[in-house]
Structure formats: structure tokens, C-alpha cells
Amino acid sequence: MxxxxxxxxxxxxxxxxxxxxxxxxxxxxxxxxxxxxxxxxxxxxxxxxxxxxxxxxxxxxxxxxxxxxxxxxxxxxxxxEVPLLPGAVEAVRRLSGHVTLGLASSSPRRLIDVVLDAAGLKECFAATVSTEEVARGKPAPDGYLEAARRMDVDPRGCVAVEDSSNGLRSAYAAGMRVIAVPHPRYPPAPDALALAWRVLPGLDALTSDLLS
Structure with missing residues (x-):
């Protein structure tokens, strides 16, 4: 990857x-x-x-x-308060030393920057993309394709970490392998979840060994 x-x-x-x-x-x-x-x-x-x-x-x-x-x-x-999910900061920092990281979000740029600054994670990402900055939002692949372009990598050599139906469909359409970490309150549709390469119970299970 x-x-x-x-x-x-x-x-x-x-x-x-x-x-x-x-x-x-x-x-x-x-x-x-x-x-x-x-x-x-x-x-x-x-x-x-x-x-x-x-x-x-x-x-x-x-x-x-x-x-x-x-x-x-x-x-x-x-x-x-920024409601960070359990293990989020640890997962990003754990992977940042082993693989190039990007972010493709449906949030506006203003909110992306607020979150990453508050969490102290901005420096961990080589590229961050808001769907405000591309033609189409998820489930279209535009945001993920733009993240890959900004990192100068082939989308087919990327793993995406997603939770929602539209997000899973978006990353899959971009040609990425998709890791699903479903949100218990907003679970993805079965057909979208079926696109996932791996399904994890939480971010604690997201390790560099899994990606390699």
C-alpha cells in the first residue's frame, strides 16, 4: 500500500x-x-x-x-468540543510513521481544519480534501481521486478508511481497497458494506501490519 x-x-x-x-x-x-x-x-x-x-x-x-x-x-x-472517536488520534499517529496519509472528507474545509488543529493531527496528513474542492460529493469518487492526486500516488495503491454507505461506495469507485469501520448508530447498507476489503470493530484494530 x-x-x-x-x-x-x-x-x-x-x-x-x-x-x-x-x-x-x-x-x-x-x-x-x-x-x-x-x-x-x-x-x-x-x-x-x-x-x-x-x-x-x-x-x-x-x-x-x-x-x-x-x-x-x-x-x-x-x-x-470536538467529539473525537475512541482511538482516532492514536490510529492516525500510529500509521503516520509507516505510510503516507491523506484525508477525503465531505465536511467543508473550515471544519476539517478546526478538527485537525484541535486534535493536533494536521501535520500527519500529506493531503486533505474537502468535497467542496471537487465537482461531486460521495458516492462519486472525486474526493478520493483528488486526495491520491495530491499525494502523487496511484489510487489502486491506496487503502481508504470509511464508515458510511456513500463513503464506502466512493472509495471503492476510486479503485481503492476499503476498510470499513461501521458506526453503530449509522450502519452502512449491506450492499455498501459488501464492497469492503476488511471490516473492523474499531480504530484500535487499524494497524500498519494490517495494511502491509
């Missing part, structure tokens, strides 16, 4: 509950209607994509205003 590319939300940061709480409240406050499948549909979307989707749910604001409002609230929550 030439490189390992991490997702952020649901892999390093237990942010999906925070995203759901913030966006659900925002939709209700601004006249929209949250649907039973809304959270699963939102996971992996780029900022522009999920803002447009919330607008379709009936939020009476332009998508760019929706995006600013939600991201402002997320940044405020992160300033209080």
Missing part, C-alpha cells in the same frame, strides 16, 4: 449525531420537513449538495444561506 486515506466524519470524529441534530433543528426552524431517510441521504454529500437538498425539504432560504447557517452552528459546537 502506498497510502492510507481517512474519512473524517464517523471515522475520526463522532460528528454524525451533531450534524443530524444541527441540520434537523435548522430544517424545523426554517419551515422544512425532515424525512425518515434524510440523515442517510445526507451522509457523504458535499456542502453544496446537502444545502440544496435541505432547500428541497422546504427550508425557506437559498442554499448558500443554508450552508452558511449550518456550518456556523457546527463550528460553534466544535469550538465547545
Amino acid at each position: 502506498e497510502a492510507c486515506v481517512f474519512d473524517l466524519d464517523g471515522v475520526l470524529v463522532d460528528s454524525e449525531p451533531v450534524w443530524e441534530e444541527v441540520r434537523r433543528a435548522f430544517v424545523a426552524e426554517h419551515g422544512g420537513t425532515w424525512q425518515p431517510d434524510t440523515q442517510s441521504r445526507l451522509m457523504g454529500m458535499s456542502t453544496a449538495e446537502w444545502a440544496a437538498y435541505l432547500h428541497e425539504l422546504g427550508v425557506r432560504m437559498a442554499p448558500d444561506e443554508i450552508a452558511r447557517g449550518v456550518v456556523d452552528q457546527m463550528a460553534a459546537r466544535y469550538r465547545d
Whole structure:
């Protein structure tokens, strides 16, 4: 393996509950209607994509205003506390000495930087990509392909670490081997999980020996 590319939300940061709480409240406050499948549909979307989707749910604001409002609230929550998942910092530091690391996240650049700075992990990554910076969000492979390009490695020589259905599909479509670390509250769909090369119970099991 030439490189390992991490997702952020649901892999390093237990942010999906925070995203759901913030966006659900925002939709209700601004006249929209949250649907039973809304959270699963939102996971992996780029900022522009999920803002447009919330607008379709009936939020009476332009998508760019929706995006600013939600991201402002997320940044405020992160300033209080970044909900790092157990073993996240240790896993990144453990692998950083053995393999080139990248990050391909659906979070906006502003939140990626807040998280990595707070966790002291920014220097561990050779490249970080927000889906704001590519044409399409997950499940399209654009973010993972861009991470590989920035690291100057072949995507087929990369392992991706993912949790969500759209994330697993995205990394697989990029030609990477995919390690799934499913989130217990937001498990991936069976067909997406079937794309995984390995399924791990947690980040403690992610070692350099596994990648080699």
C-alpha cells in the first residue's frame, strides 16, 4: 500500500449525531420537513449538495444561506468540543510513521481544519480534501481521486478508511481497497458494506501490519 486515506466524519470524529441534530433543528426552524431517510441521504454529500437538498425539504432560504447557517452552528459546537472517536488520534499517529496519509472528507474545509488543529493531527496528513474542492460529493469518487492526486500516488495503491454507505461506495469507485469501520448508530447498507476489503470493530484494530 502506498497510502492510507481517512474519512473524517464517523471515522475520526463522532460528528454524525451533531450534524443530524444541527441540520434537523435548522430544517424545523426554517419551515422544512425532515424525512425518515434524510440523515442517510445526507451522509457523504458535499456542502453544496446537502444545502440544496435541505432547500428541497422546504427550508425557506437559498442554499448558500443554508450552508452558511449550518456550518456556523457546527463550528460553534466544535469550538465547545470536538467529539473525537475512541482511538482516532492514536490510529492516525500510529500509521503516520509507516505510510503516507491523506484525508477525503465531505465536511467543508473550515471544519476539517478546526478538527485537525484541535486534535493536533494536521501535520500527519500529506493531503486533505474537502468535497467542496471537487465537482461531486460521495458516492462519486472525486474526493478520493483528488486526495491520491495530491499525494502523487496511484489510487489502486491506496487503502481508504470509511464508515458510511456513500463513503464506502466512493472509495471503492476510486479503485481503492476499503476498510470499513461501521458506526453503530449509522450502519452502512449491506450492499455498501459488501464492497469492503476488511471490516473492523474499531480504530484500535487499524494497524500498519494490517495494511502491509
